Amino acid sequence: MSNWVIRIAFLALTLGGGILIGTLTAPGNWYAQLSKPAFNPPNWIFGPVWTVLYVLIAMVGWRQFETDRSSTTMKLWWTQLGLNFLWSPTFFVLQMPWLAFAIIFTLLIAIVMFITQVRHTDRVSAHAFLPYLACVAFATVLNLSIAILN
Numbered sequence: 417m418s419n420w421v422i423r424i425a426f427l428a429l430t431l432g433g434g435i436l437i438g439t440l441t442a443p444g445n446w447y448a449q450l451s452k453p454a455f456n457p458p459n460w461i462f463g464p465v466w467t468v469l470y471v472l473i474a475m476v477g478w479r480q481f482e483t484d485r486s487s488t489t490m491k492l493w494w495t496q497l498g499l500n501f502l503w504s505p506t507f508f509v510l511q512m513p514w515l516a517f518a519i520i521f522t523l524l525i526a527i528v529m530f531i532t533q534v535r536h537t538d539r540v541s542a543h544a545f546l547p548y549l550a551c552v553a554f555a556t557v558l559n560l561s562i563a564i565l566n
Contacts, residue, residue, distance in 0.1 A: 423478045430474035433501055434466060441504040446511050451565040456558060469548050473497065476541040483538070492530040499523035513563035520556045527552055 443459060477497070480490045499519055507516035527549050535542040 419478075419482060422481060423474075426474040426478040426481065427471065430477060430497065431467070431470045433497075434470040437501055437504050438463070438466065441508040443508055447508060450562055453558065453561040453565065456562075465551060469551060472544045472548060473500075476544050479538060479541050480534070489530060489533045489538075492526055492533060496523055496526040496530060499526060507559065513559060513566065517556070517559045517563050520552065520559050524549075524552050524556050 473496075477493050480487065480493050484490065499522055503516055503519050503523065506512055506519055510516075527545060531542050531545050531549065
């Protein structure tokens with residue numbers, strides 16, 4: 417398979433999957449009624465931020481896939497993507513903030529493990545995941561705060 421086909425496939429899967437899940441699980445009335453911490457960002461910020469993050473996640477995925485599609489780092493990449501895609505339906509559709517917290521906390525661990533795994537072999541991927549790590553860390557604190565407040 418050519419590198420461009422792989423790259424387009426990863427971009428379509430990651431960005432397309434993220435947009436689809438975001439659209440299908442958009443915050444509704446339930447979320448609007450929840451008590452939220454003072455640091456809760458406005459809803460409009462999530463779309464642009466996650467679009468950029470999904471492009472970075474896709475880029476890192478194709479880099480790992482092109483290097484060794486059966487490696488531990490590739491397995492960690494798939495794990496983080498699955499957990500990422502699982503969080504929104506759990507939080508917004510099932511309306512289970514504590515279970516969503518368990519998922520996002522596990523996602524945070526998977527991201528840290530991934531960065532730790534690639535930091536010496538693929539610094540570009542490690543650095544590309546740092547904004548993702550920061551955003552998920554913030555979202556983890558936000559999720560926990562909402563769970564506690566409600």
